[in-house]
Structures are given as structure tokens and as C-alpha cells.
Amino acid sequence: MPKALIERVARYHQIASRAGESGQSQVSSAELAEYVGVDATMVRKDMAIIGVGGRPKVGYFVGDLLARLNDVLGLSRRNEAIVIGCGGLGSAIARYPGFARYGLKIVGVFDSDFSKVGQLVGEHRVLPMEKCKSVIEVFGVRIAIITAPGSRAQQLCDWLITRGIVGIWNFAPVDLRVPPNVAVRNENLGIGAAQLIYHVNNRTTPTAPAP
Amino acid sequence: MPKALIERVARYHQIASRAGESGQSQVSSAELAEYVGVDATMVRKDMAIIGVGGRPKVGYFVGDLLARLNDVLGLSRRNEAIVIGCGGLGSAIARYPGFARYGLKIVGVFDSDFSKVGQLVGEHRVLPMEKCKSVIEVFGVRIAIITAPGSRAQQLCDWLITRGIVGIWNFAPVDLRVPPNVAVRNENLGIGAAQLIYHVNNRTTPTAPAP
Structure with a gap:
């Protein structure tokens, strides 16, 4: 899928998840369109591409939509992940409650x-870097979230890839x-x-009504 | 400018800033292309759109390029900004060293x-919310960075806008x-x-060379 479509699909997933969590059973293309910031025609085209069927005047069933979006x-x-670097940003990410929805653990x-x-960050006890290799192997970790300083990030990234990491989510202030x-x-x-x-x-600026 | 072009221009700015900071005086369209992840033809088209002239086999002069990108x-x-919410993420943002390059203060x-x-976060002493209105007025603050909890973020955002904020950078886990x-x-x-x-x-996956 093209990059822009992937981003829209991720947003459809977010609205569908929220709708499901709040007990809503249907969601209209207009609602999806408003949330994503596109028009309803584009939503219907996107749904056709990913194979989600809607019904006129009803919209999409949240359960079906979510199942298909999860698949896509x-x-x-x-998806097991590790966080490397436990400063303010790393700690905030390690404690972020919203990842469960994405299967990210x-x-x-x-x-x-x-x-x-040895310090606790949310429910996690901070581990020394020597344990990283074992944790990757034991849990079959594929994703590493890097919040280490920029100066060390590329070297760390290269090492993680040799250990089997195939997805890097980088918050260090350098492009890796x-x-x-490998996905980055x-x-x-x-x-x-x-x-x-x-x-x-x-x-x-809001335009004044025509005279 | 369309959204994708703005993002590329922001990336050209970043590479030009780094090149300038490391004493490089010229940058080629190939270098810019590699960094942004597009081809050199697109870089040259973008430069024509924003009005930056390059020279064959030389590329772009970093100083001229940066001046034009800063203007665009x-x-x-x-650009004065305030940070609302001083948890892990807010503290990390308040201490982030890279904003000076963007005139963001x-x-x-x-x-x-x-x-x-009263606590210190980097060079900033955390202020109570009652002082927010005065700080916005005194410094002519236009941008607010919100890292408050999701439940309070929209209400906070609405209030900030009534106080004169015209740019919201939202890190709370809701879309504002x-x-x-107002830009968000x-x-x-x-x-x-x-x-x-x-x-x-x-x-x-890396493709094997054709047999």
C-alpha cells in the first residue's frame, strides 16, 4: 500500500477501535472521513481497496471493519518490543497505555x-544492556524503540539488527x-x-461571508 | 504548499542545517534526495518550486539554501512556545535541545x-497553570505544546485558543x-x-540477483 493509504488505514483503525471500545456498533464513511480529514468518497474508495464492504445509510460494522483493519x-x-534508553521520553513511552490496541507489548x-x-518505570524494571540480547531471543522480540542519545543511536541500531530486530522505532534526534x-x-x-x-x-483565516 | 511538499521542505531544512553546522558549504541534489528518500529529479523540481537555484556538478550553496528554506x-x-503538562514526555520536550534551529523557544x-x-525541568522552573495567561501575553506566545492527559486535552486546547494561541502541538493521546x-x-x-x-x-526482503 502507498504511504498515505497506510496512514489513513492506521487512522481508520484508531477510530474503529475507539468506536468499539465505547460500544458503538456501526460507523459511517462520513464519521471516518471527518476524523481522518478526507472526504467520504475517499473513505469508500479506501474501503474498497482493503476489501471492507459498507451498507448505504448504515456504514460499516465496527467489528468487521476492525477485524479487516487488524489483518491489513x-x-x-x-508484537513484542523493547525500549532502549530510559530518559524522560523512554520512560513516557514505556508507560504509554495505548499500545495494547496494536498488539504492541x-x-x-x-x-x-x-x-x-533496577528502577521501576511503570510496570517495567530497567535492565542493563547486557541482558538485551537474551530478552530479544527469549521473547522473539522484533521491534526496538530507541530513545538513546543521538550520538549512540546508529551504532545501537546496527547492533540490534544483528541480534534479529527487524523494526526500529527511533525517537533519537538523528535519522537512522x-x-x-528492516523497517524503520x-x-x-x-x-x-x-x-x-x-x-x-x-x-x-476564516473568510467573511460574501457581501 | 501541499502537505507532502511541506514535509520534504522541512527535511531539506534539516539536512541543510546539519551541513551548515558541520561546515559544509555545498550540498548536492543527490545528497538531499538520499536523505529525504526521493529521487534527485524530485529534489530539483521542489527547489524550482520554492525558488532555489542550483549549479550543475556543484549543487546548492548551503547558506543560500538555508536562507530560502527558513523564509519558506x-x-x-x-516562535515562542509554552509546554503544558510536565510528565515524562513534557519534561523531555521541554529539555529537547534541537528546537533552537527552528526559532522555537x-x-x-x-x-x-x-x-x-517549582521543580526545575532543564532550564525551566515549572509554573502553575494560573500563570499561563500572563506568560502568553507577556511573551506573545503563539504555540502551545500539550502533553497533558487525554481527558483534559481538548478543554485545555479550547482555553489556550481563547488566550491567543494559534498553533497547537499535541502529544496527548487524542486528536484535538x-x-x-488555528494550526494543529x-x-x-x-x-x-x-x-x-x-x-x-x-x-x-533483499532480492537475489537475477540468474
Whole structure:
């Protein structure tokens, strides 16, 4: 799927999850469209692409929609992950309650700073880096969330890949490079800041009604 | 500019900033292309759109490129911001060193939890929410970074907008709605997780050379 479609599908999944959790049984293409910020025609096209059938004036059944979205995104299986780096951001991620919905399960939190090892971060006790290899093997971990300092992030990333990690979620302030058989997502606060500032400077001002 | 172009421009800005900081005076379209993950033809088209001239076999002068990108994105002026919510994520953002490059200056850090008020977070002393209105007025703050709990985020956002905030950078785990004359950027860890997992499950495996 193209990148923009994957992002929309992830958003459909989020709204469907919330609808399901709040006991809603149906969701309309208009609701999905409003949440994702596209028009209802695009929602219906997307649903056709991923093979979800809707009904006129009813919309989509939340259960069916969610099952299909879980399949498409690969969220049906459990995805074990580890967090490397236990500063403010790493701790916040390790405690983030919203990952269960995605089958993402954090099974280990690591730091190279011995003063942090042994501390509790949410439900996780911080482990020393020497234990990382074993945890990856024991739990079959595929995803590593990196919040280590930028200076060490690429080296760490390369090492994790040799240990069998195939998905890197990077919050260090550098863009990490990975081989083509590894997935990487670089969260980049700077890029976010630049985009927000552009939009602040190019806001649509509400237009006055025509005279 | 369309959304995808804005994101590429933000990335060109990041690579140009780094090149400048490391003393590099020129950058080629191939380097920019590799970093952004597009081809060099698209880089040259983008540069033509934003009005940056390059030279064959030389590329772009970093100083000129950066000046133009700063203008396009609106990063030349200083953008004052406040952080609301001082948990792990809020503290990490308040201490993030990379914002200076974007003219983004955090001038106040707030929390409604009195046990946090008065503590130091990096160079910032945590202020009580009652001081928020004054800080916005005194510094002409336009941007608010919200890391408050999801349950309170929308109400907080609405109030900030009445106080003159025109850009909301939201890290709370809900998507915030704003009027059309306000810019919002919802950072959504769940959407990030779903996209990464999709890519982990749909990795391109290195293809063997044709026989």
C-alpha cells in the first residue's frame, strides 16, 4: 500500500477501535472521513481497496471493519518490543497505555546508565544492556524503540539488527539508516516543529461571508 | 504548499542545517534526495518550486539554501512556545535541545499538579497553570505544546485558543479539534505504532540477483 493509504488505514483503525471500545456498533464513511480529514468518497474508495464492504445509510460494522483493519495492518498477532534508553521520553513511552490496541507489548526496558538499572518505570524494571540480547531471543522480540542519545543511536541500531530486530522505532534526534529488509520509523521532533511553524504562518483565516 | 511538499521542505531544512553546522558549504541534489528518500529529479523540481537555484556538478550553496528554506517555512522569526503538562514526555520536550534551529523557544512550562510546580525541568522552573495567561501575553506566545492527559486535552486546547494561541502541538493521546484559523499538529503514538507494525510485516526482503 502507498504511504498515505497506510496512514489513513492506521487512522481508520484508531477510530474503529475507539468506536468499539465505547460500544458503538456501526460507523459511517462520513464519521471516518471527518476524523481522518478526507472526504467520504475517499473513505469508500479506501474501503474498497482493503476489501471492507459498507451498507448505504448504515456504514460499516465496527467489528468487521476492525477485524479487516487488524489483518491489513498485521495487528492481530502480538508484537513484542523493547525500549532502549530510559530518559524522560523512554520512560513516557514505556508507560504509554495505548499500545495494547496494536498488539504492541513492551517486554523489556534497557539503559546503559547503571544508576537507572533496577528502577521501576511503570510496570517495567530497567535492565542493563547486557541482558538485551537474551530478552530479544527469549521473547522473539522484533521491534526496538530507541530513545538513546543521538550520538549512540546508529551504532545501537546496527547492533540490534544483528541480534534479529527487524523494526526500529527511533525517537533519537538523528535519522537512522537500516538495510532494506528492516523497517524503520524515524520520529523527528525537528521536522514536526518546522511543519507546525509553517502552518502557524500560513493559517487559513476564516473568510467573511460574501457581501 | 501541499502537505507532502511541506514535509520534504522541512527535511531539506534539516539536512541543510546539519551541513551548515558541520561546515559544509555545498550540498548536492543527490545528497538531499538520499536523505529525504526521493529521487534527485524530485529534489530539483521542489527547489524550482520554492525558488532555489542550483549549479550543475556543484549543487546548492548551503547558506543560500538555508536562507530560502527558513523564509519558506517561516523559521527566520523567533516562535515562542509554552509546554503544558510536565510528565515524562513534557519534561523531555521541554529539555529537547534541537528546537533552537527552528526559532522555537520554550518560554514557560506548566503543570496543574502542585507537587510539580517549582521543580526545575532543564532550564525551566515549572509554573502553575494560573500563570499561563500572563506568560502568553507577556511573551506573545503563539504555540502551545500539550502533553497533558487525554481527558483534559481538548478543554485545555479550547482555553489556550481563547488566550491567543494559534498553533497547537499535541502529544496527548487524542486528536484535538481546532477552528480553521488555528494550526494543529497531532502527534499520535498509536498511528506511529500501527504504521511501523505494517512495515515490519511487509518488509522488502533483499532480492537475489537475477540468474
